[in-house]
Amino acid sequence: MLLNGGINFADHYLLFDFPGQVELFFIHSNAKTVIMKLIKKLNLRLTAVHLVDAHLCSDPGKYVSALLLTLSTMLHLELPHINVLSKIDLIENYGKLAFNLDFYTDVEDLSYLQHHLDQDPRSAKYRKLTKELCDVIEDFSLVNFSTLDIKDKESVGNLVKLIDKTNGYIFSGIEASAVEFSKIAVGPLDWDYYRYPCPLLILNIIFAQF
Numbered sequence: 001m002l003l004n005g006g007i008n009f010a011d012h013y014l015l016f017d018f019p020g021q022v023e024l025f026f027i028h029s030n031a032k033t034v035i036m037k038l039i040k041k042l043n044l045r046l047t048a049v050h051l052v053d054a055h056l057c058s059d060p061g062k063y064v065s066a067l068l069l070t071l072s073t074m075l076h077l078e079l080p081h082i083n084v085l086s087k088i089d090l091i092e093n094y095g096k097l098a099f100n101l102d103f104y105t106d107v108e109d110l111s112y113l114q115h116h117l118d119q120d121p122r123s124a125k126y127r128k129l130t131k132e133l134c135d136v137i138e139d140f141s142l143v144n145f146s147t148l149d150i151k152d153k154e155s156v157g158n159l160v161k162l163i164d165k166t167n168g169y170i171f172s173g174i175e176a177s178a179v180e181f182s183k184i185a186v187g188p189l190d191w192d193y194y195r196y197p198c199p200l201l202i203l204n205i206i207f208a209q210f
Contacts, residue, residue, distance in 0.1 A: 026073050035077065047080045047167040048073075052145070054085040057104045058095035060113045061123050064130060067107060067137050074142055080166045081142075084159065088147040105145040110134035 018024055018031065025031040038044050050070055056062040074081045085105065091097065097104070098116050117123040117130055137143060146162060149155040164170050 022069060022073075025077060026069060032077055035079070045167045045169075047082060047163050048077055049163060050074075050081060050083045051086045051148075052083065054088045054091040054147070055094040057085070057091060057097055060098065060116045061120070061130075063104065064110070064113065064117075064133060064137075067110075067143055068133055070143050071137055071140055075140075082159075082162060082166055083143060083145045084148050085145045086148045086150070088155070089149040089151065101147070105147060107137070107143045107145070110138055 035046065039046060050073055052066045052070065056066045070083050074083075085091070088101075091101070099112065103112070111131075111134070113134065114127070114131060118127060123130065146159055147155065148159050161170075
């Protein structure tokens with residue numbers, strides 16, 4: 001329908017939901033092919049929003065798996081990417097976190113996870129493999145996470161602002177110099193956020209993981 005034309009999508013904010021079928025955008029090329037076709041045909045500015053259930057942080061093995069899947073998806077799709085720990089309000093319902101939340105959102109120095117993985121006999125025998133996977137994730141240094149509590153308006157608002165900044169929504173409608181654009185790019189998320197109305201077609205791809 002989008003490619004057939006005849007429909008004016010100006011001032012529309014379109015969301016495409018891929019509910020949990022990771023093979024669509026992690027292994028197969030079908031989703032990427034469609035995305036690239038939309039970009040070329042409709043001149044869209046896309047942002048991929050990758051959702052990971054926050055409770056996976058309570059299990060070091062599952063957390064590393066989520067990191068690897070996130071990195072692989074980013075490399076496969078080659079889009080501006082926002083990774084989100086969703087259901088952050090439920091994060092400790094499945095067990096106490098080994099580290100503070102910043103450790104899991106910033107994804108720095110994964111060697112600290114190794115000790116906790118070694119406590120589980122099932123994970124200990126894969127110690128070398130896990131270390132190698134963590135090294136790959138750290139070498140790319142691409143993965144970090146925002147957080148989302150769907151019941152918290154501020155949390156939702158901050159994520160929307162980050163998406164708008166990533167896909168360029170906040171820049172359209174601004175007539176300014178390159179210096180001004182640079183100030184906005186490195187500035188806080190709410191910098192003059194509501195000052196510039198923008199009749200721009202935006203497509204966001206929502207990935208619901210696990």
